[in-house]
Amino acid sequence: MLCQKCHKKTASVFISSIINGQESRMYLCNDCAKNYPLFNFNSQDPFSIKDVMEKFDISEDDSIETKKENLLAMDKDCEESDIICPNCYSTYNEYRETGKVGCSKCYEVFEKQLKPILRNIYGYEEYIGKSPKKDNSHIYPSKEMITLKEDLNRAVEQEEYEKAAYIRDKIKELEECNE
Structure with a gap:
């Protein structure tokens, strides 16, 4: 749908207003929406659509993914x-x-x-989902295996090498049983 003001660009903003029970709808491109009188507040206004659109750097050329990434980048704070x-x-x-x-x-x-x-x-720390009813244990790591691997990492970090070797051997046993 083309912008109802400039009739050149694709409309990306929908404005609906109800005044005295009368509804009016307008489809505008980003540029026309920025200059639309209803949204053209002064910069001191806490909610200026013009400022918001500039802050989000909205462009008709941007893909949905780019817009999502921009929102997520702003969302870090x-x-x-x-x-x-x-x-x-x-x-x-x-x-x-x-x-x-x-x-x-x-x-x-x-x-x-x-x-x-x-x-x-x-x-x-990782969610692996519910176990399937059919035995697919060879596909999914068991909860015991995950726990053992975490224990192994902790033992190595704490330089408890004998304990780490014991855990490593248990992991190998479990892997052999699952094959």
Whole structure:
């Protein structure tokens, strides 16, 4: 759809207003929206659409991914509760309220916040999902294997090499049993 003001560029902003019960709709390109009288506030206004659009560096040439990346880059300064998954748009606050993530990408986006929670619940920091009903243990690492590998890393970090060797041997035994 073309901009209803300049009739040249693609409309990317939709404005709907209701005045005295009468609804009017307008589709504008970014440039016309920046100069639209309703949004052309002075720069002291705390919520100037013009300033917001400039801050987000919105361009018609930008892909959705570029716009998401710009939003995420700006979001680094936000508080944890404001973190948003770019895939499903779930927020960390929603996760805290429901206890459920929106998609698999949420585990990456909320990684810093979820690691301590997962460690408390499952005993390890990575969520590997539910085990399938059919025996696919050769495909997925067992919870015991993950725990042993974490113990091995800790033992090496603490320079407890005898303990590390013992854990390494247990890991090899488990791997041989699964083959």
